Amino acid sequence: xxxxxxxxxxxxRQLEETLHAxxxxxxxxxxxxxxxxxxxxxxxxxxxxxxxxxxxxELAGSLRDEPLSTAGVETRRQVLxxxxxxxxxxxxxxxxxxxxxxxxxxxxxxxxxxxxxxxxDVPTYVSLIGLGRxxxxxxxxxxxNPFPWVCGLVCTRPCEFMCVRGRxxxxxxxxxxxxxxxxxxxxxxxxxxxxxEPDKGQKVCVIGAGPGGLSAAYYLxxxxxxxxxxxxxxxxxxxxxxxxxxxxxxxxxIDREVAMLQELGVEFRFNTRFGSDVTLADLxxxxxxxFFFAIGCHSAYKMGMPGEGDFPxxxxxxxxxxxxxxxxxxxxxxxxxxxxxxxxxxxxARTCLRLGSEEVTIAYRRTRSxxxxxxxxxxxxxxxxxxxxxxTIPTGLTGVAGRLTGLQCLRAELVRKEGSSxxxxxxxxxxxxxMAADVVIGAIGQRVDNSxxxxxxxxxxxxxxxxxxxxxxxxxxxxxxxxxxxxxTGPATVIEAIGGGKRAADSIDRHLCGIPQPKxxxxxxxxxxxxxxxxxxxxxxxxxxPEMPLLNIDRRRTTYQQVELGYSENDVREEARxxxxxxxxxxxxxxxxxxxxxxxxxxxxxxxxxxxHPVKTDFRITAxxxxxxxxxxxxxxxxxxxxxxxEGERILSLCGTILNRQKLLFxxxxxxxxxxxxxxxxxxxxxxxxxxxxxxxxxxxxCARKESAKVNVDIMPV
Amino acid sequence: MVFRRGQxxxxxxxxxxxxxxxxxxxxxxxxxxxxxxxxxxxxxxQLVEVSLEGKGTHRLPQDCLxxxxx
Numbered sequence: 001x002x003x004x005x006x007x008x009x010x011x012x013r014q015l016e017e018t019l020h021a022x023x024x025x026x027x028x029x030x031x032x033x034x035x036x037x038x039x040x041x042x043x044x045x046x047x048x049x050x051x052x053x054x055x056x057x058e059l060a061g062s063l064r065d066e067p068l069s070t071a072g073v074e075t076r077r078q079v080l081x082x083x084x085x086x087x088x089x090x091x092x093x094x095x096x097x098x099x100x101x102x103x104x105x106x107x108x109x110x111x112x113x114x115x116x117x118x119x120x121d122v123p124t125y126v127s128l129i130g131l132g133r134x135x136x137x138x139x140x141x142x143x144x145n146p147f148p149w150v151c152g153l154v155c156t157r158p159c160e161f162m163c164v165r166g167r168x169x170x171x172x173x174x175x176x177x178x179x180x181x182x183x184x185x186x187x188x189x190x191x192x193x194x195x196x197e198p199d200k201g202q203k204v205c206v207i208g209a210g211p212g213g214l215s216a217a218y219y220l221x222x223x224x225x226x227x228x229x230x231x232x233x234x235x236x237x238x239x240x241x242x243x244x245x246x247x248x249x250x251x252x253x254i255d256r257e258v259a260m261l262q263e264l265g266v267e268f269r270f271n272t273r274f275g276s277d278v279t280l281a282d283l284x285x286x287x288x289x290x291f292f293f294a295i296g297c298h299s300a301y302k303m304g305m306p307g308e309g310d311f312p313x314x315x316x317x318x319x320x321x322x323x324x325x326x327x328x329x330x331x332x333x334x335x336x337x338x339x340x341x342x343x344x345x346x347x348x349a350r351t352c353l354r355l356g357s358e359e360v361t362i363a364y365r366r367t368r369s370x371x372x373x374x375x376x377x378x379x380x381x382x383x384x385x386x387x388x389x390x391x392t393i394p395t396g397l398t399g400v401a402g403r404l405t406g407l408q409c410l411r412a413e414l415v416r417k418e419g420s421s422x423x424x425x426x427x428x429x430x431x432x433x434x435m436a437a438d439v440v441i442g443a444i445g446q447r448v449d450n451s452x453x454x455x456x457x458x459x460x461x462x463x464x465x466x467x468x469x470x471x472x473x474x475x476x477x478x479x480x481x482x483x484x485x486x487x488x489t490g491p492a493t494v495i496e497a498i499g500g501g502k503r504a505a506d507s508i509d510r511h512l513c514g515i516p517q518p519k520x521x522x523x524x525x526x527x528x529x530x531x532x533x534x535x536x537x538x539x540x541x542x543x544x545x546p547e548m549p550l551l552n553i554d555r556r557r558t559t560y561q562q563v564e565l566g567y568s569e570n571d572v573r574e575e576a577r578x579x580x581x582x583x584x585x586x587x588x589x590x591x592x593x594x595x596x597x598x599x600x601x602x603x604x605x606x607x608x609x610x611x612x613h614p615v616k617t618d619f620r621i622t623a624x625x626x627x628x629x630x631x632x633x634x635x636x637x638x639x640x641x642x643x644x645x646x647e648g649e650r651i652l653s654l655c656g657t658i659l660n661r662q663k664l665l666f667x668x669x670x671x672x673x674x675x676x677x678x679x680x681x682x683x684x685x686x687x688x689x690x691x692x693x694x695x696x697x698x699x700x701x702x703c704a705r706k707e708s709a710k711v712n713v714d715i716m717p718v
Numbered sequence: 719m720v721f722r723r724g725q726x727x728x729x730x731x732x733x734x735x736x737x738x739x740x741x742x743x744x745x746x747x748x749x750x751x752x753x754x755x756x757x758x759x760x761x762x763x764q765l766v767e768v769s770l771e772g773k774g775t776h777r778l779p780q781d782c783l784x785x786x787x788x
Contacts, residue, residue: 102772115753115769158753158769161724370720372755423720462736464764471739489777490764493754496777520741521774611771612726612749612786 006103007086008093012040014078023071032059036079043090044104046097046526053090057083088518097526102586105637109524110582112159112174117499118215119524120144122159122174123583125181127530130576134181135190140527141178142194145498146218147211147257149186150240152179153249153564156374156493164582167607167614170545172579173567180572186256193260197224202512205230205288207274210238211494212294212485214261215501216508220292221264223509228288229266232273232452234326238296239486240494242322243344245351246560275452290508293453293467293476294485294501297446298322303339307397313404314397317348317443324351331356333439337407338362339394340443341371346378348441349386353557360385361435363392365412365425380563384556389435393427398434406434446491456481466490473517474504482508532581532656537619540657543578546571580608581655585640591632591654599631601682603660622659627682628652628675650676667700674698721766725752726786729770735779737765748773749786756780 015037024030036059042048060079066072083090093099093107102108112122120141128137141148155175163171185191204220206213209231217227235241237254262268272278274295283291300316308314313333317340320332336352338345341364352360362381364371367390371378382388389409396408411431414423447465460468460477467476467483474482484500486492503522510517549565550556556563567575587609596602603625607615628650633643643652645664652660662676674680680698699707721727729745732738753775754767765777 100772100774111771114772114774117767117775119774156754156767158751158767158775161751161753162769162771366720369722372723374723464737468736472741492777493767496754496767496775524774 006044006099006101007082007089008040008044008099009101009103011079011082012037012044015040015075018071018075023069024066024075025069026064026066026072029063029066029072029075032063033075035059043093044099045106046093048094050094052094053083088520092523095525096523098523100523105586105588106639107526108586108638109526111162111164112582113524113526115158115162116144116524117158117493117496118145118502119499119522120159121525121527121583123579123581124526124528124530126172126174126177126576126579127532127581129177129181130533130573130579131530132573135185135188135192137178137181138185138191139194141181143525143527144502145495146215146260147494147498148178149182149253149257150211150249151495151498152176152182153253153562154240154244155495158495164580164587164608165578167611168580168617173545173575176548176564176567177572177576180567180569183566191260193264194222196222196264199226200224200512202226202289203228203287204290204292204508204512205283206292206294208238208294208296208485208487209233209236209258209268209270210294210296210485210497211240212296212487212497212501212504213238213292214258215498216292216294216482216484216505217266217501218261218264219502219505220508221261221266223505225509225512227266229268230272230274230278231268231270234270236268236270238294239298242325243318243347245321245324245347245354247350247354247556247563248347250562273452275455279455289480289512291481292501292504292508293481293483293487294497295448295452295487297448297486297491299447299449300442301445301447303394303442303444305394305396307399311397311399311402311404311440313399313439315439315441317344317441318446320348320441321351324355329355332441333357333404333437335359335437336361336439336441337435337437338441338443339407340364340445341366341373342443342445343373343377344446345443346373346381346386348443350381350384352439352441353384353386354560357439359387361387361389361437363389363394363407363409363435365391365393366414366423367391370414370423380550380556383553391425392435393425394440395427395432397440404438404440405436407437407440408432408434446486448487448490464490470517472503472519472521473507473510474500475507475511475517480511482511526583529583532584533577534653534656534658535577536658537623540578540619543574545578546575580657581640584638585655586638588637590635590637591641594631594635595626599627599629601625601627601629603627604632606654619654619657619659622652623661626652626660627679628660628662629679629682645673650679665698667703668697669699669703672700672702674700720762721752721755721780721783721785723752723755726750727752727768727783728786729768729778729782730784731782733779733782735781737777737779738782742776742778745770745773745776745778746782752783 039056063072063076098109099107110123125137125140157175159174160171165172203226206217206229209229220227236258336357338349349360391412393410393412398406410427412425415426462468474484482504484504485497551563589609592604595604603622605618605621607617630643633641649661665674729748748770750768750770753769756764769775
């Protein structure tokens with residue numbers, strides 16, 4: 001069986017082929033195979049329950065030997081082998097209602113959900129938000145991510161990069177919708193924890209209260225474990241608390257969502273450093289049965305410039321961000337230069353402005369297009385007055401009497417080096433200059449501070465100095481010790497850490513329950529199939545992603561107030577209506593093909609179907625050409641395309657987007673539905689050669705037969 | 719190659735980097751979008767986050783990726 005075909009679909013096809021080929025002579029066996037097929041189709045369509053797989057096994061075991069062939073034995077072996085070999089996939093179909101290969105068409109996950117490292121069911125919660133059911137949306141999100149409000153403000157949103165709507169105009173603003181729903185649900189006191197499983201009587205220790213650690217703690221607490229979180233800092237949140245400035249993520253947001261963990265009984269021990277304040281042996285002696293490390297990347301790389309150690313005014317960006325997050329408001333210097341081009345450099349620069357630095361410059365070796373920081377963050381920094389010095393290579397520091405006065409730099413040009421496709425900055429000879437500075441802040445990357453873990457014998461590290469884990473289970477080289485977050489991936493995203501924490505919680509649960517670990521990464525779980533709302537094609541096309549209102553520029557330059565003020569409720573509801581519901585339409589293109597190639601109508605201009613080469617999409621075109629024949633709907637494997645007669649009209653819709661509505665005509669004699677005029681004209685044109693219509697009256701086939709029979713009897717006497 | 723956020727890429731080969739795991743073999747040939755490049759210093763040695771169409775989001779070594787012509 002090729003790996004690329006879903007084993008569930010493959011088994012269905014094999015059994016259907018066995019039946020159709022007539023290989024099974026014994027009627028008992030034929031009935032059993034039909035029953036197995038029914039159950040397998042339930043699995044493939046997301047309707048199966050816990051009893052389905054055992055029932056299939058039992059039925060397969062009851063297949064009898066065929067009198068004249070080995071078909072019965074072979075089929076039994078085939079079914080049992082498929083179930084044994086792909087047990088994980090079959091169970092995943094039942095549990096997740098998603099088929100990652102998309103062969104089981106009704107279970108094809110939406111691209112946004114597949115893209116989310118935590119596997120959040122985006123179409124479901126966006127639809128719920130569109131319906132005004134914010135608290136339910138938050139419940140859906142928290143099945144996979146305990147921090148919807150945090151992520152609604154700071155997520156790097158891979159979902160939006162894969163959003164299919166982006167192939168038409170701009171992606172749905174998934175991130176901000178999430179933030180709105182979380183804020184509204186909290187404000188209405190409808191942001192609740194789900195019920196916990198009964199106490200399992202075992203304790204798990206989480207080291208690190210960052211997003212990865214907190215995510216693991218949340219899911220472990222829900223699974224019934226007693227969880228203690230150890231944190232070296234005096235606050236929870238890790239990098240989201242001390243690495244992300246308050247103007248992007250207010251502290252209250254973190255505190256409110258962390259408080260939900262405390263409500264579940266998660267115990268926090270702050271100002272407790274693993275390795276010095278408490279050791280693995282101490283914790284084991286206290287009865288902890290498993291450990292999860294999410295210690296983050298809190299050490300800055302040194303810049304390696306001459307003079308770096310000579311001046312106290314040379315700082316690390318993450319140190320300054322941490323100090324400010326913990327309440328320090330000392331102005332670092334009047335003229336601040338930040339070295340680096342990532343988000344941390346931008347955060348440090350904008351923080352310096354807010355602290356009172358008069359001139360803030362970011363020195364970056366390459367150009368704007370190579371800058372790894374978020375484009376929006378860069379734009380906002382420039383609006384606030386941060387200067388960007390591109391193609392600038394820092395080479396040293398100058399100062400007088402131990403006090404920094406400037407940063408020595410060289411101008412650079414980008415050159416393609418031999419044997420490399422990468423453009424590298426090369427210094428231009430004699431271009432050296434000094435950039436005036438009384439503080440220089442390095443933001444060139446972070447690494448794991450592994451000093452706290454030196455006592456863990458047998459723990460393996462990667463060549464990038466991150467913890468080596470099995471990325472499927474997040475288990476380290478030491479049994480019973482798991483890890484995730486930046487300590488495993490290197491500096492990465494909040495949502496990756498949350499996803500890793502959730503995965504680790506599942507693996508820890510399996511480890512403690514003695515259940516075998518999975519062999520492949522988890523498939524995201526479909527949390528629902530919300531009905532879609534109707535929206536005219538023209539509205540679907542003209543709705544535009546709203547602009548995010550921002551705090552006024554003076555406050556942005558002087559305070560830590562949140563810069564992004566959030567969408568209005570109306571914007572949120574309208575934005576949710578832009579979603580294409582890719583959880584239902586898998587963009588297979590059968591509707592387009594049948595309309596264009598079989599019917600010759602070509603009414604569907606759905607250019608967004610192709611990932612690599614999207615072309616123009618216009619839902620409004622359909623109404624101009626469509627004859628409402630229904631061939632597209634009849635050939636749609638998922639029910640995304642629907643045609644129905646309602647209130648005197650025939651309506652064609654794609655996931656609720658009304659592509660065409662035509663007035664229905666009725667039989668003049670009996671009142672039966674004939675179809676819209678355009679459809680009847682199309683049929684008449686196709687059948688015109690067979691026989692002309694004798695009158696202008698519109699009558700149905702049955703009445704026409706009666707009339708012509710009467711005429712024939714009248715004119716053709718027997 | 720310096721990868722940018724939002725850039726379309728192809729996984730065109732396996733990587734010998736230790737960050738490549740056996741389950742990733744099936745990603746060869748997949749197309750996707752860079753969602754989180756190396757966020758600090760454009761280090762070609764760092765893993766980058768890529769959303770692969772239909773295959774989820776993964777952190778992959780850069781030597782197995784090449785940009786798709788847009």
